Amino acid sequence: MNLKTRLHILKRKLRGSKMAPAFGALHTFLFLPDETTHNGTHIKVADDLKRTMNTVILAMIPCLIFGMFNAGYQHNLAVGDIQAVTSGFFSAEFWTLDNFFIGFWKIIPLVIVSYGVGLGIEFLFAIIKKHEVEEGYLVTGMLVPLIVPVDIPLWMLAVAVIFGVVIGKEVFGGTGMNILNPALTIRAFLFFAYPTWMSGDKVWVEGAVERTREIAAGANLDAISGETILGSLAQGKEVAFSTWDMFLGFIPGSVGETSALLILLGGLFLIFTKIGSWRIMLSSAVGAIVMGLIFNQIVDAGVITESSKFYGLMSTPFWEHLIIGGFAFGTVFMATDPVTASQTNKGKWIYGFLVGFISILIRVFNPAYPEGVMLAILLMNVFAPTIDHYVVQGNVKKRMKRLKVKTA
Amino acid sequence: MALLSKKDSKLITDPLADNNPITIQVLGICSALAITAQLKASIVMAVSVMAVLAIGNVVISLLRNIIPSKIRIIVQLVVVAALVIIVDQVLKAYSYELSKTLSVFVGLIITNCIIMGRFEAFALANGPWRSFLDGIGNAAGYGLILIIVGFFRELLGSGTLLGFKVLGDPIEKTGLYAIGYENNGFMLLSPMALIVVGIIIWVQRSRNKALIED
Numbered sequence: 001m002n003l004k005t006r007l008h009i010l011k012r013k014l015r016g017s018k019m020a021p022a023f024g025a026l027h028t029f030l031f032l033p034d035e036t037t038h039n040g041t042h043i044k045v046a047d048d049l050k051r052t053m054n055t056v057i058l059a060m061i062p063c064l065i066f067g068m069f070n071a072g073y074q075h076n077l078a079v080g081d082i083q084a085v086t087s088g089f090f091s092a093e094f095w096t097l098d099n100f101f102i103g104f105w106k107i108i109p110l111v112i113v114s115y116g117v118g119l120g121i122e123f124l125f126a127i128i129k130k131h132e133v134e135e136g137y138l139v140t141g142m143l144v145p146l147i148v149p150v151d152i153p154l155w156m157l158a159v160a161v162i163f164g165v166v167i168g169k170e171v172f173g174g175t176g177m178n179i180l181n182p183a184l185t186i187r188a189f190l191f192f193a194y195p196t197w198m199s200g201d202k203v204w205v206e207g208a209v210e211r212t213r214e215i216a217a218g219a220n221l222d223a224i225s226g227e228t229i230l231g232s233l234a235q236g237k238e239v240a241f242s243t244w245d246m247f248l249g250f251i252p253g254s255v256g257e258t259s260a261l262l263i264l265l266g267g268l269f270l271i272f273t274k275i276g277s278w279r280i281m282l283s284s285a286v287g288a289i290v291m292g293l294i295f296n297q298i299v300d301a302g303v304i305t306e307s308s309k310f311y312g313l314m315s316t317p318f319w320e321h322l323i324i325g326g327f328a329f330g331t332v333f334m335a336t337d338p339v340t341a342s343q344t345n346k347g348k349w350i351y352g353f354l355v356g357f358i359s360i361l362i363r364v365f366n367p368a369y370p371e372g373v374m375l376a377i378l379l380m381n382v383f384a385p386t387i388d389h390y391v392v393q394g395n396v397k398k399r400m401k402r403l404k405v406k407t408a
Numbered sequence: 409m410a411l412l413s414k415k416d417s418k419l420i421t422d423p424l425a426d427n428n429p430i431t432i433q434v435l436g437i438c439s440a441l442a443i444t445a446q447l448k449a450s451i452v453m454a455v456s457v458m459a460v461l462a463i464g465n466v467v468i469s470l471l472r473n474i475i476p477s478k479i480r481i482i483v484q485l486v487v488v489a490a491l492v493i494i495v496d497q498v499l500k501a502y503s504y505e506l507s508k509t510l511s512v513f514v515g516l517i518i519t520n521c522i523i524m525g526r527f528e529a530f531a532l533a534n535g536p537w538r539s540f541l542d543g544i545g546n547a548a549g550y551g552l553i554l555i556i557v558g559f560f561r562e563l564l565g566s567g568t569l570l571g572f573k574v575l576g577d578p579i580e581k582t583g584l585y586a587i588g589y590e591n592n593g594f595m596l597l598s599p600m601a602l603i604v605v606g607i608i609i610w611v612q613r614s615r616n617k618a619l620i621e622d
Contacts, residue, residue, distance in 0.1 A: 153588055167603060171610070193594035 021126040025133030053138040055275050059266035060142050060333065063256035066249060068107050070259070071150045072099030074252050075206040078226055089248050089261070103150070106206055107255055110145035113154045117161040118144075125170050136175025136182070136339075137165065143183035143333060146256025147326065147374075148190065149203040151210075156197060160189045180381050181340045184330075184374055191374070199370065201227040204252035226252035229324040230363065230370040233312040246323045257329035260322070267332035276336040279345060280352035284331045285322060287356025292318025295364060313364045321360055330373035331355065340381040344391040351387055355380045412541070419541040423549035430553040431609045432619060435521040440554055441601040443513050447570050450558030452499070452506055454551025456514060458544060460491045461523050465543035468531035475532075484527045485518070492517045522550055557604045565595030 007027050014020050073094050076082045085091035118137045126133040144161065164186030169178040191198045202208040205226035229251055232239050241251050249259025257263075270276030295314040298304055304314055321327060335341060335355045342351040355376050362372030369375060412420075429435045439457075443449045467487050468475075475483050496514045499507035507514065517523065526546050531539040562568055567575040567584075576583015578591060594600050613619045 153590075155588070156590070159592075171606075189594060192597060193592040194590055195593055197590075 018127055021130065021132050022123045025123070025126070025135075049135045050138070052275055053135050055273050056139045056270065056333070057142045059269045059276075060146060060256065062262040063146055063259060063266060063329070064107070064111075064142070066259045066262050067146065067150075067255040068103030069094060069099050070249060071103030071106055071206045071255065072096075072101065073250065074204070074226055075102055078205045078208065085245070085250050088244075094250065102206060106150050107145060109154055110148065110150075110152070110157060110255070111142070113157050114144040114161055115141040117158045118165050121162060121165045121170070125174070131174075134175035136169065136178075140165075140183045140186075144186055147183065147187050147254050147329065149198060150206050150255055151203050151208065152190065152197055156190060156194055160186045160193070163189045176339055178339060179385075180378055181334050181337050184334055184378050184381075187374055188378060191369075191371075199231070201231060204228055204254075228253050228370070230313075233316060233324075234370050235312070237312075243320060243323075246320070251324075254326060254329075257326040260328045263328040263332050267328075270332065270336070276332065277338075277341065277348055277352075279348040280336045280341055280355075281331055283349045283352030284335055284356035284359075287353035287358075288321055288327060288360050289318050289356070290353075291357045291360035292316070292321045295360070310364055321363070325363070326371055326373045327356075327359055330359070330377055335377050335380070340384060342384045342387050342391075344388050347384070347387045347391045350391075351380055351384055354383075416538060416541055419538060420545035420548065423545040424552060425549075425612075426616065426619065428549045428553065428612075429522045429525075429546050430550055430605065431612055433522075433525075435525055436550055437602075437605070439513055439516065439520060440550075440557060440605060441598045443510055444554055444558040444601050445561050445565060445596050446509070447555065447558040447562045448506065449509050450554040451551075452503075453510060453513065454547065454554050456495045456499070457517055457520065457522070457550055458547035459495055460488060460517055461526060461547040462540055462543035464488055464491050464523060465526060465531040465539040466536045468527045469534060469536045469539035472532050480532070481524075484524060487527075488518050488523055522546055553605065553608060556608060557601055560604055561595045561601060564592045565600075567591050 011020075011023060011027055014023050073082070073085075076099060077084060082093050082096075085094050115137075118141045122133055122137050144157070144164075148157065164182050168180050168182045168185030169175065172178045187198075197203055202212060208226065227235075227237065229239055229241065229246060245251055247260050249261065251258050267276060267281055271278045271281070295316075296318050299311070299315045304311055308314075316324075331352075335352060342348045355373075358376035358379060359372040362369060362375050364372075366372070423429060426432070430437065430440055436457075439453060443453050464484075464487050468484060471483070492515060495517070496507070499510070499514060526542060530542045534542070559569070562570075563574070567573060567578060573583075575589065576585045578585050
C-alpha cells in the first residue's frame with residue numbers, strides 16, 4: 001500500500017471530524033484529491049491555487065538565497081573581516097560558505113516563524129469556521145522574511161504575523177477577500193509598532209544591534225552599522241556603494257529586496273509563466289520614472305538647491321530609484337498580488353502607474369518613511385476596487401452609446 | 409433591587425452590553441479614538457461624559473414640555489454647552505495637566521453624538537428620574553468601552569497603567585524588558601484604537617449572535 005492510498009483511507013476516517021479541513025490541506029498539498037464530482041461542467045487545469053502560489057515562491061527562492069549570502073557579507077564587511085566585492089556578480093568575496101551560514105542561521109528562523117505562526121492561524125480559523133484551509137498564506141509566508149531587516153526579533157515577527165493574518169485577512173473573510181496585501185500589512189505593522197527595529201543604521205547589518213549593546217555594557221569593540229541607500233540619501237550623506245553594487249544587490253537592506261538583478265529574473269519568470277501581471281510591473285516602473293524625471297527636472301531648473309533637505313533624494317537619477325530600496329521587490333512581488341491589485345487591464349495600468357508614482361513621491365518628501373513603496377502599494381490596494389469600478393462603468397457607457405447609435 | 413424597578417434597572421444595564429452606544433449604535437467613535445492612549449484620560453473622559461449626559465438628560469426632561477419643538481436642537485445645544493464648560497472649568501481647576509492632555513476633546517463633548525442622541529431619543533419623552541438613569545447607563549456603556557480600549561492601549565503601547573510601570577522600566581531594562589520585550593508604538597496611534605474597538609465589536613457579536621445585523 002503506497003502513501004497515497006494510505007492518505008485516502010485516513011481521510012475517509014477523518015471525514016466530518018474537526019480536523020478534516022486541516023488534514024485536507026496537507027493532503028491536497030501533496031496529492032490530487034480522489035473525489036470526483038458528478039454534475040456540472042468542469043474545466044480541468046493544472047495550475048490550481050497551490051500551483052500558482054508555488055510558482056511565485058519559486059521565483060523568490062533566488063532572492064532568499066542571495067539574501068542569506070548578503071546578510072553574512074554585510075556582517076563580515078562591517079566587522080572588517082573581508083574586502084568589498086570587486087569583480088562583479090560572481091565575486092569570490094561574496095559567495096563564501098562563511099557568509100552563507102551567518103545568513104542561513106539568521107534567516108531560516110524568520111522563515112520558520114513566519115510560516116509556523118501564519119499557517120497555524122490559517123488552520124485555527126479553518127477549524128473554527130469549518131471551511132477548507134486556504135492556501136493564501138503560502139506566498140505571504142515567504143514574502144514576510146524577505147521584506148524585514150535581518151535582525152528583527154522573532155517574537156516581533158510572530159506578533160506582526162498574527163496581526164497581519166487576522167486583521168489584514170481573516171476579518172475580511174480569508175484568502176481572496178482581503179483588501180490589503182497581508183505581507184505588507186505585516187510589514188506596516190512592524191514599521192509603526194517597532195520603528196527602532198525597522199529603520200535606522202543598525203538593523204540592516206546582522207549583529208549591529210547586539211554589538212551596540214555589548215559596547216554599552218563595556219566591551220572593547222568597534223561599533224558596526226550600515227545605512228540603507230535610501231537612508232543615506234534622505235540624510236544627505238555620501239552613498240558608499242556604486243550603482244553596479246545596487247543593481248547586483250551587495251547593499252544593506254531588507255533580506256530579499258537588495259538584488260534588483262535577481263528580482264528582475266524572478267519577475268521575468270512570473271511574466272513567462274503568466275502568473276504575474278506584466279502590465280502592473282511595467283506601468284509602475286513607468287510611474288516611478290515619470291516621478292523621478294519630474295524631480296530631476298526640478299533640481300536641474302535650480303528650484304531645489306543643495307541646502308534643501310530634499311536635495312539628496314530629488315537629485316538621485318530617475319533610473320537609480322528603480323534599483324534602490326524595496327521598489328523592485330514591491331513592484332514585482334507585491335503590487336502584482338492578484339487579489340489586492342486591480343482586476344481589469346486598463347485598471348492595472350492606472351493602478352501600477354500610481355504605485356510607482358506615489359512610491360517615489362513618498363520617498364522624497366517623507367524622509368521619516370524612507371520606504372515609500374510599502375505605503376504606496378497599501379494605498380493603491382485601497383483604491384484598486386474604485387479604479388476597477390470606473391473602468392467597468394466606462395466600458396458600459398461606451399457600449400451603451402454604441403447601442404444607441406445602432407438602434408437610432 | 410428595591411431602589412429601581414425592573415424596567416428602570418434595564419435603563420442602566422442595557423447600554424452596558426446589548427445596546428452599547430459605541431459597539432452597537434456606533435456613536436461617539438471620534439472621542440474613543442482620540443483620547444484612549446492613556447487609561448487615566450479615558451476614565452476622566454468617561455466621568456465627564458457621564459456628568460454631562462446625566463445632568464443634561466435631567467434638564468432636558470424637565471424642560472421637555474415647554475421647549476418649542478422647532479428650536480429644540482438649539483435649546484439642547486445650549487444645555488450641553490453650558491454643562492461642558494462647567495466640566496472643562498472643573499478639570500482646569502483641579503487637574504490642569506490632565507485637562508491639557510484632553511485639550512480640545514472636553515470641549516468636543518458637545519458634538520458627541522451620544523449626548524444629542526439621548527436628548528432626542530429619550531429625555532424629550534421621559535420623566536427626569538428615568539432620563540437620569542438613562543444618562544448614567546449610556547455614559548457607563550460609553551465609558552466601559554473607553555476604559556477597555558484605554559487599558560489595552562496604555563498597557564501595550566507604553567507598558568504602564570495609570571502611569572505605573574507595570575511591565576518594568578524600558579530604559580533600565582527591568583521586568584519584561586529584560587528579556588527583550590518592547591512597547592508597541594502602533595498602539596499609541598489612533599488607527600489601533602479603531603482596530604481595538606473593532607475587535608471588541610467582533611468578540612461581542614460572536615458571543616451574542618442576535619446582535620449581528622442582516
